[in-house]
Amino acid sequence: MRIYLVAGELSGDILGAGLMRAIKARHPEAEFRGIGGPRMIAEGFDSLYPLETLSVMGLVEVIKHLPELVRVRRHLRRDALAWQPDVMVGIDAPDFTLGLERQLRETGIPTAHYVSPSVWAWRQGRVKGIARAVDVMMTFLPFEAAFYERHHVPVAFVGHPLADELPLVNDRLAARHELGLAAEAPVLAMLPGSRANEIRFLGRTFLDSAARLIGRVEGLQVVIPAATPQRHEELAALLVDYPTLRGRICLVEGQSRDAMVACDAVLLASGTAALEAMLCHRPMVVAYRMAPATHWLAQRLVKTDWISLPNLIARETLVPELIQDAATPEAIAEHLMIWLGDERARQSLEARFAAMHAQLQRGASERAAETVLALAERRALPQAADVLEKDS
Template sequence: MSHSRLPVVDSRSDAAPLDHSPAPIPHSPLFVLVAGETSGDLLGAGLIKALRARVPAARFVGVGGPRMVAAGLEAWHPAEKLAVMGLVEVLRHLPELLRIRRDVRERTLALRPQAFIGIDAPDFNLPLERRLRQAGIRTIHYVSPSIWAWREQRAAKIGASADRVLCLFPMEPVVYARHGVDARFVGHPLADAFALQPDQAAARRALELPQDKPVLALLPGSRLGEIRRLGSDFIEASHLLAQRIPQLEIVAPMANADCRAAFESVLARSAAHAGRMHVIDCRAHEAMVAADAVLVASGTAALEAMLAKRPMVVAYRLAWLTHRIITALGLLKVERYSLPNHLAGRELVRELMQENCTPPALADALEPFLRARRVDPALLAEYERLHRLLGGNADHNAAEAVLA
């Protein structure tokens, strides 16, 4: 796949200068990074590596996961502490989240880094960025919240928190431009992580899966709450499919040890015995490429399944009260939830949300893909088009936007 550099262009129509005067990058600059959950850990690790390639003596501290730590982050707190989703769920963890944010703020103010980089986790990072920016520290927010999906007016508030926003999707800087915010499309690192034409046979060999049997990949989410809400439905759907397709192999990659424990707990309580279930640690990319179909929770993993070039069904269920609040307030502005569908501007993949997310419905939607064991050529062509749109060495572009 081509790694030609994407243009990193200021989105603001009235491009005003940043609030802080430019300064030379010192020989040993310090960066504070804060990432939540698995996807943020991947982005942060790639950014650290790209920054270190340009400034070898740079130091990185903050909040991150195992990949960021392996890349050189000195972690103050683990990323999974921030991996809480939903209005109701956050309330239970609010005291600890506030304690961590206060600790990060005080340490950052004491260290006076070259830049603070908040990676996703907007509810945690944006208020923190605002306080730090007011104190004279340059702030960068990496990964725009889904302002194209709901509450576009947040763009101006994000601009008040971040000197610069790094966007993964090309439609995002256009929205920020309407609010005078410096936003840059840098590309999506996941598009660089997948081959344009993935090797299914090689992925099956790596995972020791048979070449001649249908394979279903289950990805019920990287948050514990998602696994508890979706795990049972995913397992029961795979059980129904195993009854219909006796040779079915099922692979369920888990993001970390806690997710694996939560999934295996749901599996142990389930009355369904879902055929040949292989629960594995990490290796989600290989599992998707190896599969004939993917059942995936809505989120970044749906984008990964698209980049793996596999047919999929996207499912999701918010906590009941969270969904009622969002619906009652009219906060959601889109009809399509998953990233593949939004990028395509049409229903490219099947979505089953809330009350439609049931084991029989999931099984019925997946069965044709598992029986066909091939990707429709029209779907494959659209997947490849979107892959090219998002690719272009995003880690490099993000590092350049930070150092600028």
């Protein structure tokens, strides 16, 4: 059994290593080759290039590295054709891997793609190219699988690895103890983002919201897990201008998951953090601000009713989304008061999130392995329709 894998970035390396372990559990003799990172290499992967080869962000950087990326893809095509794998799997990095998948599929090598690009949200016409590139798309989320089914692209909903990682029952009091927070007082977690621009656009807005809430919620504790040491410095510098928050704010480095489990509600920038908060079963308010030109462009390109994953998965508005001019300290504080002031509403949403968590906790690596092996062995693919529940 020979499997060609091409992963991009650290997240792809984590997914690739999990996929390899699941495949080796069924086929210990399986061989793996392509591009991967240290986790995949530790599983016995033969990587022809460093993982960072595909980790190019931003238009200018992509253009600068385009000749090298084209050369790498040509080399991988020649190498795969010489090695003759039973199946090729691209893991994320769609701008690079889908092109290689199409080229190899045209030669008769079965191909799969692991992690759907956001084709459902913008540039939906890309689905035609995806249909030419893959024998099956493996998705994390049910609404993604429903999108591919509507467009007649073979799909396998495998569940989300993060849902497998996080427990269905968590311990709020233990997390508060870990962070040094009072056990009984209400807690708000604030995650203003992992990028410098997010702190620039959201940092003061979030802190202004916290100042309003501290005046309204008795004993409120606010924990801010900074994503990196640099974000910690930037947030600490902002806090100097908020003397009224001293003693009420707990600024920590990392520990975002502990902060989410410990809290009663979360205020966060849109992104993967919203999914993680959902999987910790915590009510949230999603807020995002960006440069005006970026917002103008996004309004014209993005075709979706929601931006946060909890709402997208549910196909309804479970949590408030306050975008651009709507993301004011006053509006944020009012929406957070619903979760901090109404225990019944909070518990109801926590129960809904726990049910959604269970839907996504499907053993993603094992299901992805079953799909890949079905392709390699020319068997019928696992069915996605039984879990889609009419696009829910």
